[in-house]
Amino acid sequence: MALGWKLHGDGKRLAAGEVVKPEERLTWPRMVGFGAQHVIAMFGATFVFPLVMGLDANLAVMMSGVATILFLLIVKGKIPSYVGSSASFVGAVTAIRLGGGDSATVTGALLAVGVVLALCGLVIHKLGVQIIHRVFPPIVTGGVVMLIGFGMAYVAADVYWPQDPWVALLTMAATFVFIGVLRGFLGRIGVLLGLVFGFLLSWGWDQIDGKILSADGSGKVTEHFRVNLDAVAAADWIGLPKLHGPVFEVSAIVLVLPVVIALIAENVGHVKAVGEMTGTDVDAYMGRAVLADGVGTVVATSVGGSATTTYAENIGVMAATRVYSTAAYYVAAVIAILFGLCPKFGALIAATPGGVLGGVTTILYGMIGLLGAKIWIENRVNLSDPVNLVPVGAGIICAIGPVAFPLTDTFALSGIALGTIVLLLGYHLLRVTRKEEVTA
Numbered sequence: 143m144a145l146g147w148k149l150h151g152d153g154k155r156l157a158a159g160e161v162v163k164p165e166e167r168l169t170w171p172r173m174v175g176f177g178a179q180h181v182i183a184m185f186g187a188t189f190v191f192p193l194v195m196g197l198d199a200n201l202a203v204m205m206s207g208v209a210t211i212l213f214l215l216i217v218k219g220k221i222p223s224y225v226g227s228s229a230s231f232v233g234a235v236t237a238i239r240l241g242g243g244d245s246a247t248v249t250g251a252l253l254a255v256g257v258v259l260a261l262c263g264l265v266i267h268k269l270g271v272q273i274i275h276r277v278f279p280p281i282v283t284g285g286v287v288m289l290i291g292f293g294m295a296y297v298a299a300d301v302y303w304p305q306d307p308w309v310a311l312l313t314m315a316a317t318f319v320f321i322g323v324l325r326g327f328l329g330r331i332g333v334l335l336g337l338v339f340g341f342l343l344s345w346g347w348d349q350i351d352g353k354i355l356s357a358d359g360s361g362k363v364t365e366h367f368r369v370n371l372d373a374v375a376a377a378d379w380i381g382l383p384k385l386h387g388p389v390f391e392v393s394a395i396v397l398v399l400p401v402v403i404a405l406i407a408e409n410v411g412h413v414k415a416v417g418e419m420t421g422t423d424v425d426a427y428m429g430r431a432v433l434a435d436g437v438g439t440v441v442a443t444s445v446g447g448s449a450t451t452t453y454a455e456n457i458g459v460m461a462a463t464r465v466y467s468t469a470a471y472y473v474a475a476v477i478a479i480l481f482g483l484c485p486k487f488g489a490l491i492a493a494t495p496g497g498v499l500g501g502v503t504t505i506l507y508g509m510i511g512l513l514g515a516k517i518w519i520e521n522r523v524n525l526s527d528p529v530n531l532v533p534v535g536a537g538i539i540c541a542i543g544p545v546a547f548p549l550t551d552t553f554a555l556s557g558i559a560l561g562t563i564v565l566l567l568g569y570h571l572l573r574v575t576r577k578e579e580v581t582a
Contacts, residue, residue, distance in 0.1 A: 147469050160464070164222045167469040176465050177473025180224055180456050181481075184474070188226035190333060192448040193494055194503055195235040197245060200489075201383035202227050204482020205447035207475035209438030213452075214475075216434035219468045220427050221416055222460065224475075225438050228451035229510055230287075230405060231255075232503075233294035234398040234558050236301065237544070243394050245446065250388035253443040254395045258402050260436025266406075267429025274410055274428075283407035284517030285534040285565045290404055291511025293541030293558040298503040305357050306368060306497025309347065313340030313501030321505075333502060340498030344368035357496075368495045377489040383482055386446040400562030405451055407517070409435055412452040416466070529576060533568030537561040 147167035151160075154169060167173050184206070192202035209225040217223075235248050243251075266273060303310045317336030324332060347354075348367045355365045413431045417424035431452070438450040456474075460466050481487060518525070525531050539545065544557030 147467060150467075162465040162467045164219055164466050164468045167467045168465070173467065173469045174473050176467070176470040177477060180470055180474035181477045184224050184226045184453050184456055184478075188453075188478075190337065190502065190506075191227040191229050191232060194232050194499055194506075195248065195448065196239060197248065197448050198383050198446060200482055200485065200487060201385070201446055202442070202448040204383060204479050205442035205445065206450060207478030207482070209442050209450045210471055210475040210478070212438050212441060213431075213434040214468050214471055216437060217427050217430045220422075221413055221424055221431055222466045222468045222471055223412060223416065223431070223452045224456040224471055225435060225450045226453050227448040228401075228405065228439075229506065230290055230401045230408070230451065231398055231449050233290060233297060233507070233541075234401060236294065236297045237397055237557055238394045240301075241393070243391065244389075246386055246389040247391050247394050249386070249443040249446055250390040251394040251398045252449040253388045253440055254390065255398050255402055255405075255449060256436045256439030256443060258399065258436070259405055259439060260433050262402065262406060263429050263431070263433025263436055265429070266432055271410070271425050271428045274406060278403055278407060280517055280521035281523045281530045281534060282566055282569055283403065284514040284521070284523065285537060285569075286400065286403045286514070286562055287407065287517060288511045288514025288534075289538045289541035289561040289565065290401065290558055291507050291509070291514065292538060293544060293561060294503070294507040294510070295542060296544065298500055298507055302496050302500030302503055305500060306344070306354060306495060307500075309340060309344050309368065309495065309497030310500035310504070312343060313337075313498050314504055315501075316340070317502060317505055333506065336502050336505075337494060337498060340501055341369065341494060344495040344498060368497065369493060371490075371493055374486060374489040374493060377486040379486050380483060381485045383485065384446070388443060388446075397557070397559045400559050403562065403566070405435065406432055409452055412457060416457060416460075529569065529572040533565050533572060536568065537563075537565030540564050 147165060150162045150166040150168055153167070154172070162168060168176075188203055188206050189199040192199040206224075206226045210223075213223060213225045231252060235252075238248055238251060313336055316339045317332060320335040320339075321332030324335075345368070348369055353365045353367050355363065357363050409432050410428060413424055413428055435451060442448060442450055456471075517523075523530060525534075538561060540556075541558045541561030545560060546556035547560055
């Protein structure tokens with residue numbers, strides 16, 4: 143059963159070497175405390191990524207709670223995990239917006255990805271987790287993660303950084319310190335601290351030096367304050383976030399579909415990590431986890447929210463506390479939903495200056511890209527083999543360019559979408575060709 147937990151011991155303490163298993167819990171006041179920790183751990187990323195993508199961060203936080211509850215129910219409570227906003231979509235979503243797409247077009251594309259991801263979960267559940275390793279070996283998953291990160295570089299350089307270069311630079315430097323120097327919990331929320339620092343810096347600069355003459359979010363040069371809190375003052379304390387339905391456009395969907403590969407790899411890695419920490423074999427629930435992530439994305443984006451994924455940050459909290467109870471995640475989900483019901487909070491998030499986002503996204507995009515290299519290192523990928531080196535190198539350059547390949551007068555494959563296709567098809571075609579040569 144997904145609900146119903148057995149009390150662990152006396153419900154108050156853990157003996158040396160003991161863990162609270164997913165189906166167990168401590169006393170409810172303690173579980174509320176652990177749930178609050180999970181909210182804090184996921185919160186920075188869950189509102190940062192929608193904010194960068196131009197979506198309602200308040201709605202994304204609320205729907206992350208809904209998606210988490212759905213996830214726990216679908217995996218039958220066997221895999222404790224929080225489902226929050228995914229970073230993998232940022233580059234493709236920005237490309238959609240630069241092409242004239244609005245939030246409805248963005249969420250329509252994300253919803254389509256959710257459907258594909260859910261179908262992949264069903265296939266994995268029926269055929270077994272081995273199918274993932276055949277289609278998406280480490281060289282492919284690492285390459286896709288890398289090109290997703292590095293393919294976003296132009297967004298930081300051309301969209302956010304020019305809005306306020308000095309604030310961007312100082313925010314980036316401060317975030318370096320927060321992530322690299324602080325330890326424990328503060329280090330894990332270094333990006334959030336960087337955002338807060340940049341916000342306060344921008345506000346203080348407005349008070350001292352007045353308005354700035356620079357490009358705004360639309361690229362138009364105007365004289366304006368870095369921080370505008372008019373919308374915060376006008377927002378209600380309690381109410382629903384602004385909802386909207388999806389609009390489906392083929393060109394936008396094609397741009398984000400490659401992210402499915404990264405999401406599958408991400409889910410598999412997180413599920414295996416949880417299995418290792420709890421000492422249980424969770425391979426049988428791998429397909430369910432991918433399916434649940436897809437379902438969560440469909441539900442969240444159907445009302446205007448952000449696409450979701452399982453969160454490594456919360457796995458870190460479990461490792462530190464040795465509490466793997468899914469009860470803590472249900473508590474966290476309820477808290478997130480309550481946060482989403484405060485429009486004033488959402489308006490404050492939306493007021494984050496573009497220069498601040500420039501400093502933070504420069505770090506985030508680079509970190510995402512280097513996660514791909516981490517996958518290669520951990521799996522000892524041989525980059526001297528041309529079958530690995532050639533398609534990966536070409537795919538990454540297509541993404542970074544971004545290189546465009548026109549298919550019609552009005553539609554072109556470009557950037558991350560083109561890079562992923564080049565990498566995936568190029569790798570498997572070279573493998574087939576090599577096998578045929580050996581056989582001949």
